[in-house]
Amino acid sequence: xxPQRRAEELEQLLGTSYPxxxxxxxxxLERRESRGGHLRTDFPALDPDLDGIHIVLGGDGAIRRERxx
Numbered sequence: 001x002x003p004q005r006r007a008e009e010l011e012q013l014l015g016t017s018y019p020x021x022x023x024x025x026x027x028x029l030e031r032r033e034s035r036g037g038h039l040r041t042d043f044p045a046l047d048p049d050l051d052g053i054h055i056v057l058g059g060d061g062a063i064r065r066e067r068x069x
Contacts, residue, residue, distance in 0.1 A: 006041050027055040
């Protein structure tokens with residue numbers, strides 16, 4: 001999950017024994033755009049539908065999108 005991310009590389013991190021790396025990969029895969037320090041080489045453009053949306057990984061492992069104001 002370096003500065004430039006591709007889905008194939010992120011998917012490899014899902015099986016890691018490091019929980020934080022797996023959580024970052026799951027959330028990065030959910031966010032199919034490039035924004036700030038999150039650069040997806042397979043999704044280089046900003047997605048205006050994700051303005052103000054945060055990808056949240058819950059304690060139960062479920063991913064949800066939340067709008068923070």
